[in-house]
Amino acid sequence: DSGVTQTPKHLITATGQRVTLRCSPRSGDLSVYWYQQSLDQGLQFLIQYYNGEERAKGNILERFSAQQFPDLHSELNLSSLELGDSALYFCASSVGVKGDGYTFGSGTRLTVV
Amino acid sequence: TQLLEQSPQFLSIQEGENLTVYCNSSSVFSSLQWYRQEPGEGPVLLVTVVTGGEVKKLKRLTFQFGDARKDSSLHITAAQPGDTGLYLCAGVSGSNYQLIWGAGTKLIIKP
Numbered sequence: 470d471s472g473v474t475q476t477p478k479h480l481i482t483a484t485g486q487r488v489t490l491r492c493s494p495r496s497g498d499l500s501v502y503w504y505q506q507s508l509d510q511g512l513q514f515l516i517q518y519y520n521g522e523e524r525a526k527g528n529i530l531e532r533f534s535a536q537q538f539p540d541l542h543s544e545l546n547l548s549s550l551e552l553g554d555s556a557l558y559f560c561a562s563s564v565g566v567k568g569d570g571y572t573f574g575s576g577t578r579l580t581v582v
Numbered sequence: 583t584q585l586l587e588q589s590p591q592f593l594s595i596q597e598g599e600n601l602t603v604y605c606n607s608s609s610v611f612s613s614l615q616w617y618r619q620e621p622g623e624g625p626v627l628l629v630t631v632v633t634g635g636e637v638k639k640l641k642r643l644t645f646q647f648g649d650a651r652k653d654s655s656l657h658i659t660a661a662q663p664g665d666t667g668l669y670l671c672a673g674v675s676g677s678n679y680q681l682i683w684g685a686g687t688k689l690i691i692k693p
Contacts, residue, residue, distance in 0.1 A: 471624065511670065511685040512625070525680055559624050568674030568681060570615055573624030 472496065475560050475574035483582055487548040490577045492560030494541055500524070500566055501543040503535055506557040506576075518543055519566050550581045584609045586673050588684030595661060596692050603656040603669055603687045611673035614654045615681070616645055619668040661691045 472495035482488055494501050503515040514527030518537035529535075532550075537543040547554060557578050561571035586607045595601055605614065613632045617625035629638050631647035631654060638645045642665075644657040658665055671684040 471626070473624075512683050514681070514683070525678065561624070566679055568613060568679035570627040570630055571625075571681070573626070575622070575624050578622075 471572050471574060473560060473562050473572050473574035475558075475577050477577060478575070479578050479580075481580045481582060482550060484550055484552060486550050486581075487546065488550065488579065490545040490547070490558055490560075490579075492543045492545070492562075492574060494543070494560075494562030495572050498562035498564050498572070499541065500563045501537055501541070502561040502563075502571065503529075503543070503545050504559040504561065506559060508556075512559070515545070517566075524566060547579070552581050555579055555581045584673075584675055584682045586671060586682045586684040588671055588687055590687060591685065592688045594690040594692065597662055598660055601658050601661055601689070603658075603671075603689070604653065605655070605671035605673075605684050606653045607673060607682070608652065609673070609675065609682075610651050611675060611682070612651070612679075613674045614647055614651075615672045615674070616654070616656055617670040617672065619670060619686075620666075625668075625670055658689075661689075663691045663693050665689060666691050 474493040476491045499520045501518045504512045515529040517525040535545045557576045559576045561573045615630045616628045619625040629645045634649045634651045636647045642659045646655050669687045672681040
């Protein structure tokens with residue numbers, strides 16, 4: 470157990486639908502990162518939050534949004550889902566923002582049918 | 583745009599053999615991290631190298647950061663089936679401390 474909790478582990482939904490992925494960071498970590506990983510591909514950075522504020526944005530689609538709550542958990546909202554959104558979505562956390570090592574959750578596997 | 587090129591993309595070798603994975607960039611990184619990812623799981627941090635020329639060892643794994651802090655290598659001695667996985671390097675970039683990720687090396691060690 471890495472200390473980063475992601476729910477749900479698996480999600481199957483239809484095109485056009487909206488889903489919410491949830492992440493609880495490791496205790497003491499203030500930064501949360503969201504990544505997308507498609508089959509046999511590397512990690513694509515989506516967005517970073519630090520202590521409730523958006524800190525950096527990567528290749529996040531306009532159909533996707535995220536937030537970090539006062540208790541530091543984070544949610545990634547994916548809407549108007551397309552087949553191509555099927556992927557593993559990982560959350561990671563770190564203590565600060567200076568590129569210290571990330572602790573990853575075990576991911577949410579999203580399948581859009 | 584900063585890139586971190588990882589090679590090889592795929593490697594399948596027999597147990598007991600040695601191997602090296604490379605991460606190369608034209609950009610300087612303040613530090614570089616190596617992760618291993620097993621199927622269906624998130625990446626796990628193996629090591630962070632910070633100083634140019636630094637060498638770190640983790641049992642049979644040896645990590646080296648290039649003198650100019652633009653490249654890194656991971657050498658595995660006497661590979662074992664338990665080493666199978668996706669190895670990812672990530673460089674910490676500039677003043678915004680964002681991680682630049684390599685595309686990964688998929689390693690299979692056959693018994």
